[in-house]
Amino acid sequence: MSGIETVRIIVDAEREAARILQDAANKASEIRKRLDSRIREQHEEIVHRAKEEGSLLVREAEVKGKAEAAAYEKETEQRVRQALASASSKKEKAAAKVVELVLELKT
Amino acid sequence: MSETAKFTEDILGAAKRKAQAILAEAESETKKSLEEARTHSTREAEAIVASARAEAEGVKRRQLSEARHRVKLIEQQEKSKILSEVLQLGRSRVLEVTKNDSKYVPFLTGLMEAGIREIGLDAVVVHTNAADMKRIDKAKIERDLLKKLERPVKIEWAKEHIESSGGATISSPDGRTRIVSTLNERFDALEAKLLVEAGRILFGE
Numbered sequence: 001m002s003g004i005e006t007v008r009i010i011v012d013a014e015r016e017a018a019r020i021l022q023d024a025a026n027k028a029s030e031i032r033k034r035l036d037s038r039i040r041e042q043h044e045e046i047v048h049r050a051k052e053e054g055s056l057l058v059r060e061a062e063v064k065g066k067a068e069a070a071a072y073e074k075e076t077e078q079r080v081r082q083a084l085a086s087a088s089s090k091k092e093k094a095a096a097k098v099v100e101l102v103l104e105l106k107t
Numbered sequence: 108m109s110e111t112a113k114f115t116e117d118i119l120g121a122a123k124r125k126a127q128a129i130l131a132e133a134e135s136e137t138k139k140s141l142e143e144a145r146t147h148s149t150r151e152a153e154a155i156v157a158s159a160r161a162e163a164e165g166v167k168r169r170q171l172s173e174a175r176h177r178v179k180l181i182e183q184q185e186k187s188k189i190l191s192e193v194l195q196l197g198r199s200r201v202l203e204v205t206k207n208d209s210k211y212v213p214f215l216t217g218l219m220e221a222g223i224r225e226i227g228l229d230a231v232v233v234h235t236n237a238a239d240m241k242r243i244d245k246a247k248i249e250r251d252l253l254k255k256l257e258r259p260v261k262i263e264w265a266k267e268h269i270e271s272s273g274g275a276t277i278s279s280p281d282g283r284t285r286i287v288s289t290l291n292e293r294f295d296a297l298e299a300k301l302l303v304e305a306g307r308i309l310f311g312e
Contacts, residue, residue: 006111013115017122024126028133035137039144046145050152054159061163065170072171076178084185087309091193094305098197101301102293103204103214 186310193305194298201290205273208242215239215275216248220255222277222286223262230261234276236289237268 205211215235223231235243249262269276274289294301 001109001111009111009115010118013118017118020119020122020126021129024129028129031130031133031137035140038137038141042141042145043148043151046148046152047155050155054155054162057156057159057163058166061166062170065167068167069170069174073174073178076175077181080178080182080185083310084182084189087186087189090309091189091196094193094308095196095200097304097308098194098301099200099204101297101304102197102201102290103210 186306189309190302190305193309194294194301197301197305198294201294202272205238205290211273212243212248215243215273216251216255218288219248219275219277220252222275222288223252223256223260225286226277226279226284228279228284229259230263230280232263232265232278232280232282234265234267234269234278236271236273239273239275240264240268 204214219233245264252262253260263280265278269289271289271291274291274293276285276287276289278285
């Protein structure tokens with residue numbers, strides 16, 4: 001191998017080495033450039049999942065709340081109806097008390 | 108291997124190692140940043156879920172509270188209806204009493220006595236409704252009143268009747284001072300007490 005040939009081979013190798021380094025630098029730059037969008041995507045995904053979970057919680061609470069309210073109304077209405085029926089049966093006694101109070105002259 | 112080949116291989120090997128290090132550093136930085144961002148986002152997500160949980164509790168509480176309110180309202184309306192019926196029934200019964208002289212006249216006399224005592228004058232005018240004006244024995248009531256009052260009072264009976272279902276109004280002779288002891292007035296004055304007492308009997312309150 002001649003001296004010139006040897007120099008050419010070395011220059012080519014250095015050129016190839018420079019290209020490899022430049023490629024790596026370009027890829028690293030690309031990775032860094034994509035970071036913001038990856039962070040944004042990750043954030044959106046996490047927040048979206050949380051919002052979905054939150055919406056589900058609220059929807060479930062609405063269903064559960066309605067059921068509990070309906071059960072409460074049913075149970076309480078029954079109790080109120082009984083109390084009112086009991087009160088209705090005492091109307092005569094209460095009216096007698098009204099008459100007594102109106103006709104008594106202490107007040 | 109020739110010296111030249113070994114030399115070029117060293118150059119390329121070093122370049123490849125350096126390139127790997129450059130990429131590894133970029134990936135490591137990216138990974139670290141993503142993890143930090145994930146921590147922040149997770150905190151935000153936890154706050155969102157916590158807020159939704161509180162909202163969900165609020166929704167449940169509100170629905171139960173609205174149900175309680177609806178039932179309470181119906182209960183109050185029904186109670187009010189029953190109380191009104193009782194007061195109306197009481198009024199009817201009291202009006203029946205006004206037709207029964209043996210019960211009504213002593214009551215009327217008592218009302219007049221209380222009115223005359225309250226007005227505190229030596230001369231009074233007694234006003235009654237048209238029905239009472241016609242049917243009551245004024246002379247007897249006057250005698251009873253004077254006996255009960257135990258002091259001389261000049262009692263005059265008004266010629267004009269008052270609009271009332273019963274009872275009497277006592278006034279000074281000049282009409283400036285009046286003590287209203289009609290049944291209507293008694294019902295009005297006693298309404299709060301009547302509601303409380305009737306409510307106690309009806310609802311145990």
